Amino acid sequence: MTDTKRLRIAIQKSGRLSTDCQNLFKQLGIKLNLREQKLIAHSTNMPIDILRVRHNDIPGLVMDGVCDLGIVGENELVEMQAERQRLSLPSKVNKLAKLDFGYCRLALAWPQELGLIDKNWFQDKKIATTYPAILSEYLTRENISASLVNLSGSVEVAPRAGLADAICDLVSTGATLEANGLMQGETIMESYACLIQSPTLDCSNKSALIEKLLPRLKAVKQAKESKYIMLHAPKARLKEICDLLPGTGQPTMLALAGSDEIVALHMVSQETLFWETMESLKQLGASSILVMPIEKMME
Known part of the structure; x- marks a missing residue:
């Protein structure tokens, strides 16, 4: 049976963001009993439970009040908020802090053989992406009419496979784009990990614990800088x-x-x-x- 008095924090199950979160918890003085195959980790010195889930599940868990806090990329948060608004589902969160890890950017890319192009080239083209809401907002802002092809992964192969003319995907070094014959273009969003809180949180003990952790979080960030x-x-x-x-x-x-x-x-x-x-x-x-x-x- 779940102890509802314990603060529940959702983080990514695996990957770089998961490792960064675990390092942050250590810096905040949260001692965890982590095991690779267990999806729930319990703090041994604070009333905190860590839920390790898929990154795109984190915003919804916090919006629905299943988890009190979550650490998620801003790109995932913005995309999920737009999707849930479309479906008339709860989409509000309280953004407590922007963190200094998890940086990525969402950028346009197209086949290298086209060389340099301008924005007008995208008119009436097909663009593959995992982030249709963010891309749609950008296209509307730039007065570009294009068709979106929603893909859940391997977006880079879309042009070669004939699924799309270009892509909009997360970019770090650009090596993956180059390996797939794509040229990197304009960045339409920069993103960091952020700490979000459920707007339905109504527990004085949990609120007091959050108020204790936030100054520690600020101190850790200041120390790094x-x-x-x-x-x-x-x-x-x-x-x-x-x-x-x-x-x-x-x-x-x-x-x-x-x-x-x-x-x-x-x-x-x-x-x-x-x-x-x-x-x-x-x-x-x-x-x-x-x-x-x-x-x-x-x-």
Whole structure:
């Protein structure tokens, strides 16, 4: 019998997004008893159950209140919302956070032998896709009249098989498109994984647990985007050095033994171009520059 007081979170059963979700749970301090063949995993330190399902089932499970939370790609969420609206089924969710993993993009592609083309080429053509709602919205916005061929997989083979003139599919590196003789075109949607909540959630204990997890989620994201910097800096160039390192607060300055002109500077910075930045810091007289990752950070 299912304990309805436990928070239920739906994630992808397998694949890169599943691995990213499991890593996130670990960073959030959620301990899980995961087994490869089991579709439900129970947390051993929090009242949380993880349901491992197909990625395109996650939005519906959250919309219907079967699961309280879900982690799903924005592309899947938008497509499922459009489909359920068409069928007059519940389609609302509360989007709690956009995550920093699961990036992909939905792009148009066509046979390489056609070379470069413009949007007018798609008029009255057949386009194969797994995301008809997103593609339809794009075509309407661009005033393009085209026929859609709905496929659940292997969209890349559609032009060679004579099923369509072009495709609209998820692209990461573009290697799959190239291997199937296709040229990559315009990106019509960029997508990240997002955390969604059921609008029917009505449990104070579950809501309190979510409110506890959200600051942790924010802290994990901030830690990934930041670095801890330690360096020796000449006092005369402190302002210029700090301007190179946008931080989350004021830096800590410590006196160095035997020197009145140089201080030790410690700070958290969100700067990402560290090789170039370190070289600029050196030109300003900084030395002993250390850049370290941050595991956890809470303001």
